[in-house]
Amino acid sequence: MEYNKFPDSKGHFGEFGGRYVSETLMPAIIELNEAYQKISVNPDFKIELNYLLKHYVGRPTPLFHAKRLSEHVKGASIYLKREDLAHTGAHKINNTVGQALLAKWMGKKKLIAETGAGQHGVATATVAALFGMECKVFMGKEDVKRQSPNVLRMKLLGAEVIPVDSGTCTLKDAMNEAMRYWVSAVRDTFYVIGSVAGPHPYPMIVRDFQKIIGIETKEQILKIAGKLPDILIACVGGGSNAMGLFYPFLEDNVKLIGVEAAGLGIDTGKHAATLSAGTIGVLHGSKSYVLQDENGQIKEAHSISAGLDYPGVGPEHSLLKESGRAKYVSATDSEALSAFKMLCQLEGIIPALESAHAIAVGIKKAKDIEKDKIIIINLSGRGDKDLGIVENIYN
Amino acid sequence: MNRIEKTFENLKIKGEKALVGFVSAGDPDIYESFKLIAAMCEAGLDILELGVPFSDPTADGPVIQRSSLRALKNGINLKGVIELTKKIREKTSIPIILFSYYNPILSYSPKAFYYDAVSAGADGVLVVDLPPEESDEMTSLFSGNELSVIRLIAPTTPKDRISKITASGSGFLYLVSKTGVTGSYGINTLEISQKIDEIRNFTKLPICVGFGISTDNDVKEVSRIADGVVIGSAFEKLIEENLNNIDLASIIKDKVSKYKLATKIIA
Numbered sequence: 304m305e306y307n308k309f310p311d312s313k314g315h316f317g318e319f320g321g322r323y324v325s326e327t328l329m330p331a332i333i334e335l336n337e338a339y340q341k342i343s344v345n346p347d348f349k350i351e352l353n354y355l356l357k358h359y360v361g362r363p364t365p366l367f368h369a370k371r372l373s374e375h376v377k378g379a380s381i382y383l384k385r386e387d388l389a390h391t392g393a394h395k396i397n398n399t400v401g402q403a404l405l406a407k408w409m410g411k412k413k414l415i416a417e418t419g420a421g422q423h424g425v426a427t428a429t430v431a432a433l434f435g436m437e438c439k440v441f442m443g444k445e446d447v448k449r450q451s452p453n454v455l456r457m458k459l460l461g462a463e464v465i466p467v468d469s470g471t472c473t474l475k476d477a478m479n480e481a482m483r484y485w486v487s488a489v490r491d492t493f494y495v496i497g498s499v500a501g502p503h504p505y506p507m508i509v510r511d512f513q514k515i516i517g518i519e520t521k522e523q524i525l526k527i528a529g530k531l532p533d534i535l536i537a538c539v540g541g542g543s544n545a546m547g548l549f550y551p552f553l554e555d556n557v558k559l560i561g562v563e564a565a566g567l568g569i570d571t572g573k574h575a576a577t578l579s580a581g582t583i584g585v586l587h588g589s590k591s592y593v594l595q596d597e598n599g600q601i602k603e604a605h606s607i608s609a610g611l612d613y614p615g616v617g618p619e620h621s622l623l624k625e626s627g628r629a630k631y632v633s634a635t636d637s638e639a640l641s642a643f644k645m646l647c648q649l650e651g652i653i654p655a656l657e658s659a660h661a662i663a664v665g666i667k668k669a670k671d672i673e674k675d676k677i678i679i680i681n682l683s684g685r686g687d688k689d690l691g692i693v694e695n696i697y698n
Numbered sequence: 699m700n701r702i703e704k705t706f707e708n709l710k711i712k713g714e715k716a717l718v719g720f721v722s723a724g725d726p727d728i729y730e731s732f733k734l735i736a737a738m739c740e741a742g743l744d745i746l747e748l749g750v751p752f753s754d755p756t757a758d759g760p761v762i763q764r765s766s767l768r769a770l771k772n773g774i775n776l777k778g779v780i781e782l783t784k785k786i787r788e789k790t791s792i793p794i795i796l797f798s799y800y801n802p803i804l805s806y807s808p809k810a811f812y813y814d815a816v817s818a819g820a821d822g823v824l825v826v827d828l829p830p831e832e833s834d835e836m837t838s839l840f841s842g843n844e845l846s847v848i849r850l851i852a853p854t855t856p857k858d859r860i861s862k863i864t865a866s867g868s869g870f871l872y873l874v875s876k877t878g879v880t881g882s883y884g885i886n887t888l889e890i891s892q893k894i895d896e897i898r899n900f901t902k903l904p905i906c907v908g909f910g911i912s913t914d915n916d917v918k919e920v921s922r923i924a925d926g927v928v929i930g931s932a933f934e935k936l937i938e939e940n941l942n943n944i945d946l947a948s949i950i951k952d953k954v955s956k957y958k959l960a961t962k963i964i965a
């Protein structure tokens with residue numbers, strides 16, 4: 304299979320993806336796709352985007368050899384792709400800069416977004432301020448509580464944060480509410496989706512804006528080590544940081560591992576391991592793996608990390624799973640917390656709890672393979688936003 | 699002629715428009731839901747849209763979200779909706795349209811859904827989040843054409859899509875009166891009538907208008923320009939306000955009679 308040929312013109316990644324939305328939104332996503340096809344190849348657009356990525360986001364982000372961590376686990380060399388050093392502290396900004404610029408080129412001046420951890424909300428509020436656009440961010444009431452520093456950030460950046468108290472009051476419900484709002488304001492509002500989820504063309508657009516992570520990583524490791532890495536590891540919520548890292552390596556002989564949140568353990572039912580423990584369904588506009596009951600009702604996800612607490616996953620990951628190109632495993636809340644601590648103390652880096660899931664699995668893998676192998680872990684974000692949660696646990 | 703065609707034919711003869719009523723199946727519970735629907739049929743409802751509750755109804759406003767949750771809490775699932783359809787079918791000969799999001803049908807299996815829905819006496823299906831572009835995967839598993847596939851047209855739908863949609867629809871067309879979720883009130887009759895004229899260029903299917911219709915006057919105005927009027931949130935709101943009222947069925951019945959009267963405008 305040629306993995307980098309997806310999606311097809313209708314937005315399908317094999318049997319996954321597509322456009323499962325109400326008719327009111329269909330014209331908007333068709334228009335978005337047409338605009339994206341035209342604008343994204345325009346040399347002036349590319350120049351503007353690259354300028355912002357370099358001078359505003361701070362790209363390229365470093366690829367850092369985590370020597371003490373590697374020595375500690377007595378295994379393969381571990382490298383960290385430092386997305387935590389991007390402006391606003393996570394990979395999310397790569398995508399929001401791209402989408403907001405696209406919105407600007409399309410003549411739309413109002414942005415809306417959903418957010419879980421608040422990182423995507425902050426990244427959207429940030430670019431809205433940069434471009435002088437109006438911004439509304441939908442956030443589950445539960446997450447407003449868990450991620451309060453990010454709520455304050457968004458407000459400071461001039462965005463309106465709309466707490467969502469329907470359903471489970473987390474990311475899935477924030478996305479429901481953003482879609483509802485978009486239906487009513489579709490004519491002048493651009494919906495900035497924060498992960499490789501949603502109806503076509505979003506999974507493609509978000510991947511394309513995030514693939515800069517993998518492109519840089521490839522260049523950097525070839526320069527540092529003179530060879531490709533053996534394993535790439537990234538956490539998977541909706542799957543954007545993972546897709547961004549994996550995509551440029553799909554046709555290479557490199558193992559890809561996505562790490563989902565196992566919450567309290569997959570067998571407890573309290574987890575967010577959609578690819579590992581879910582079944583195929585349709586949620587938020589695309590067909591993919593979802594956590595659902597036997598009647599097709601979406602189940603509540605659970606994770607200590609708000610950014611992974613989502614019962615769906617991007618359709619391209621479902622394809623990579625089905626085809627066997629990528630492997631999906633999981634890490635529990637407590638495994639993520641120990642990895643979190645380890646990275647703080649061994650490398651002086653406080654990772655986001657989302658990223659700590661990838662670290663947890665990276666450490667295990669590094670132990671299992673030879674010392675001359677290279678593992679690259681996507682450090683998708685910094686952990687300042689999570690200090691409150693971690694404090695509560697340590698107390 | 700199937701039940702849907704017959705209904706519109708008869709209404710035409712009588713000089714009336716169709717009153718299409720939406721309720722979430724199993725709201726507030728399965729037993730009450732049946733009683734309410736029976737009362738609505740007695741009061742002159744022309745077409746029933748029976749909502750299949752879904753945990754994540756992204757096209758619905760708060761009123762129908764809450765009604766879906768009430769119904770789900772009280773144990774409804776698609777199998778239960780089909781059983782309810784069968785019971786209603788024993789009471790009435792009006793068309794029954796199953797109104798769903800795609801995931802419950804996908805999970806049930808479209809093939810089994812077709813068979814069971816038709817056997818239970820359903821006449822059509824409307825899947826809110828399944829546009830014509832994705833629809834084949836469901837309809838190709840239908841083993842006949844005894845279920846009309848009702849299509850939505852939105853205010854945002856451009857001309858070239860309207861023809862595509864009308865070509866793939868059957869039974870009647872559902873024109874969404876405004877951009878927004880269900881339960882957002884207020885209608886713009888001029889806009890609606892322009893859209894209807896546009897659609898009529900492409901199809902002879904009856905056109906029913908829904909979203910935002912709540913007052914008798916709304917019904918009267920829309921009845922002048924469309925073939926039918928769909929009311930959903932207004933019924934669900936009444937149900938919600940009278941959850942513990944033993945007279946709920948007769949309150950709903952009254953409401954249906956009033957709306958029905960407003961569809962008989964052709965003097």
Ligand SMILES: Cc1ncc(COP(=O)(O)O)c(C=O)c1O
Nearest residue numbers: 422540541542543544610683684
């Ligand atoms: C730091 C960080 N990593 C990962 C994620 C998960 O999203 P995705 O799987 O789309 O990368 C989030 C989401 O909020 C995040 O903030």
